[in-house]
Amino acid sequence: MGxxxxxAEAQPRHAGNMPALAPISYELLGAAxxxxxxxxxxxxxxxxxxxxxxxxxxHGAAQVYVADDPALAxxxxxxxxxxxxxxxxxxxxxxVLLGQTANGRELAARLAFRLGCGLVTDCTxxxxxxxxxxxxxxxxxxxxxxxxxxxxxAALQMATLRPRAFEPAGRVGAKPAAIVGLEVPAAVVAQAxxxxxxxxxxxxxxxxxxxxxxxxxxxxxxxxxxxxxxHLVAELAAALxxxxxxxxxxxxxxWAPPSLQVGLTGATVTPDLYVAVGISGAVQHIAGCxxxxxxxxxxxxxxxxxFKHARFGVVADYRQVLPALARRIAExxxx
Amino acid sequence: xxxxxxxxxxxxPEIPPAQFKVDEVARAVVPPPSVAPVMNGYDAHALEAALRxxxxxxxxxxxxxxxxPSAREVLKRALAMGADRACHVDDPxxxxxxxxxAAAALARAIYRIGGESGRSGQNGQYGYDLILCxxxxxxxxxxxxxxxIAAFLSLPALSxxxxxxxxxxxxxxxERLTEEGYQVIDVRLPALLAVSSEIGEPRYxxxxxxxxxxxxxxxxxxAADLPPLGRxxxxxxxxxxxxxxLQRLYQERREAACEHVQGESPADAGRAxxxxxxxxxxx
Numbered sequence: 001m002g003x004x005x006x007x008a009e010a011q012p013r014h015a016g017n018m019p020a021l022a023p024i025s026y027e028l029l030g031a032a033x034x035x036x037x038x039x040x041x042x043x044x045x046x047x048x049x050x051x052x053x054x055x056x057x058x059h060g061a062a063q064v065y066v067a068d069d070p071a072l073a074x075x076x077x078x079x080x081x082x083x084x085x086x087x088x089x090x091x092x093x094x095x096v097l098l099g100q101t102a103n104g105r106e107l108a109a110r111l112a113f114r115l116g117c118g119l120v121t122d123c124t125x126x127x128x129x130x131x132x133x134x135x136x137x138x139x140x141x142x143x144x145x146x147x148x149x150x151x152x153x154a155a156l157q158m159a160t161l162r163p164r165a166f167e168p169a170g171r172v173g174a175k176p177a178a179i180v181g182l183e184v185p186a187a188v189v190a191q192a193x194x195x196x197x198x199x200x201x202x203x204x205x206x207x208x209x210x211x212x213x214x215x216x217x218x219x220x221x222x223x224x225x226x227x228x229x230x231h232l233v234a235e236l237a238a239a240l241x242x243x244x245x246x247x248x249x250x251x252x253x254x255w256a257p258p259s260l261q262v263g264l265t266g267a268t269v270t271p272d273l274y275v276a277v278g279i280s281g282a283v284q285h286i287a288g289c290x291x292x293x294x295x296x297x298x299x300x301x302x303x304x305x306x307f308k309h310a311r312f313g314v315v316a317d318y319r320q321v322l323p324a325l326a327r328r329i330a331e332x333x334x335x
Numbered sequence: 336x337x338x339x340x341x342x343x344x345x346x347x348p349e350i351p352p353a354q355f356k357v358d359e360v361a362r363a364v365v366p367p368p369s370v371a372p373v374m375n376g377y378d379a380h381a382l383e384a385a386l387r388x389x390x391x392x393x394x395x396x397x398x399x400x401x402x403x404p405s406a407r408e409v410l411k412r413a414l415a416m417g418a419d420r421a422c423h424v425d426d427p428x429x430x431x432x433x434x435x436x437a438a439a440a441l442a443r444a445i446y447r448i449g450g451e452s453g454r455s456g457q458n459g460q461y462g463y464d465l466i467l468c469x470x471x472x473x474x475x476x477x478x479x480x481x482x483x484i485a486a487f488l489s490l491p492a493l494s495x496x497x498x499x500x501x502x503x504x505x506x507x508x509x510e511r512l513t514e515e516g517y518q519v520i521d522v523r524l525p526a527l528l529a530v531s532s533e534i535g536e537p538r539y540x541x542x543x544x545x546x547x548x549x550x551x552x553x554x555x556x557x558a559a560d561l562p563p564l565g566r567x568x569x570x571x572x573x574x575x576x577x578x579x580x581l582q583r584l585y586q587e588r589r590e591a592a593c594e595h596v597q598g599e600s601p602a603d604a605g606r607a608x609x610x611x612x613x614x615x616x617x618x
Contacts, residue, residue, distance in 0.1 A: 012513075012514070012515055074518065075513075075518075076518075076520070077492070077493075078491065101514055102495070102512055102513045102514045103513070103514075105478055105494075106482065106492075106493075106494050109434075109478065109479040109482035109483065109486075109494075110482055110485075110486060110492065112479070112483075112578075113435070113438065113479075113482065113483040113486030113487065114486055116578075117578065118433070118435070118578030118579045119434070119479060119578075120477075120579065121476075121477050121478055121479060122476060122477075122478075134582065137476070138476070139474060139475055139476055139584070140346070140348070140355070140364060140473070140474055140476075141348055141473060141476070143350075143352070143355045143586065144355075144357050144364065144584055144585065144586050145584070145585055145586070145587055146475075146581055146583070146584050147581070147582045147583040147584075148579045148580065148581060148582060149579070149580050149582045150578065150579065150580070151433075151576075151577045151578055151579055151580045154578070194523060195491040195522070195523050195526075196491050196493065196520050196521070196522050196523070197520065197521045198518050198519070198520050198521075199508070199519045199520065199521055200518070200519040201513070201516070201517075201518050201519075202516045202517050202518070202519065203515045203516040204515070204516040204517070210514075210515075212514065216618075240618065258533065264348060264376070264473060265376065265377075265531075265532040272617065273612070273617050273618065282349075283348060283349065283350070283351075283352055283355070284348055284349070286352075287348075294612075294615075294617050296608065296612070297593070298608075305352055307593045308352070308593070310593045311593065311594065312593065312594050312595075312596055312608065312611060312612065313593045313594070313595050313596065314595070314596050314597075314601075314604045314605065314608055315595060316601035316604050316605075317601055320600070320601035320602050320605070321601045321602065321604055321605035321608070322605065323602070323605070324601075324602035324603070324604075324605035324606050325605035325606065325608055325609050327606075328605065328606040328609035328610065329609045329618060332609060332610075332613050332618070333618075
């Protein structure tokens, strides 16, 4: 494996928050170092992101390309693409890694088709087998696993990595960062604005940890029964310090907002613990939560499909299980 | 507004888990005999978006599908839902295409569709104004083909899209989903948008539409019928080639069976569950 280039992401900026790398950036570096050893470089675009170059270096990037420009405040592929292309041109990597995030997946596909290289999206495993990079990802909504290799030996390969599927990189100590500044030519900015111009950015954030980043998710399904009982799901999530999720049936019924939907047409989550309450376990829902390390199912129906995916299960009425479970968790955590 | 919608036929994602089988030698899903393949869910949302634009602003909707003879079924459904015409690209050399090959074939087909419309429409030199597709297909979950088509045709592209409105001739107001909400983006036409389910539920085809669609003539093009885009000096662009090879397709073996936590009452089971989760270090 030659040089691995990581396309890092910064956290979106809002009033008051400090510049920080998005969690996926550490996971990309972790995966890159396991494949590329010391031959790992990173590129970062945005505004006020230059201070983060040192953080990328401290986590294993031997060289960091930074494009820090007010014109890059809003992500659009048209302006971010030329930056990554410059970094690729300079670093000559054999593998480029991006996050399977809203922006990463769009940027990756645009880049791959521009550069004429193969791309596997949403990888959960990367391995080198007899000199060949094998990229593994779930397909058919997680019902099957596919392993892809390049059709022919190629100078460049690309992959996007599923968030929380790879161990984040640890600190490697205070390595002096080789920082290369990249410019976005004014002509590129002007042309981008003519093709796609961001008018407004709207945040829709629920309280508590964000669903996609949460280490613990408590999700409810049709079996919760009514909007009036939904608070039991939310209370268990609060007791665990986790995020609330829902099946499509629940969001369609309006018991929870669509942004909380987990599954094929909603979010894919990979928490350490996923508590499924009154969820039957339809394939479309499992697609969104199969990556959880531990699934716990609480359902009255002992034949519910969810128990096939769960490590722990309780067959009972959740209305009586949840309050007792939440209280006991509070006791245990109070120890 | 002339819209081309790319539609893929996929195995029904509602196949019961017990019936979902993979042939590891053929590296393919074994279609259960009782469950017919369907129109990819997100592509149905893209078609719905196209039909709504046509209802509000006029123009035509052309449905395009790449796939084996059975793919004509999803094109008939598209016609029944309200598409004006359909084109089917079918050639064994294109079967089991990776994202690059599928995008290359579809880009060439769209170029041909534009040519056959006499390069008409608001964007004369193209012959189409907008290309819509689903954000990803439910079989490969790759999400690349639409963005690839845009790259080959040098169009602006956005994915995933939850809302499309015409603001003036030649420009759209598009809402693109982000990790934290959405961006409102002003997009120049022609453009490609990869549509997500937030756009709204696809309509059911009316009976009259189904009857008419069953009699519709759908042209079938082979790879030889797909012209290169004729813009690049290197002639045969984009090449009808693959970049990736599916080396292995398999089903993961389920881990040990579920451990049922019990108690004298449901509340008791709840407390026991908390203790057990603590014991194994999950909480």
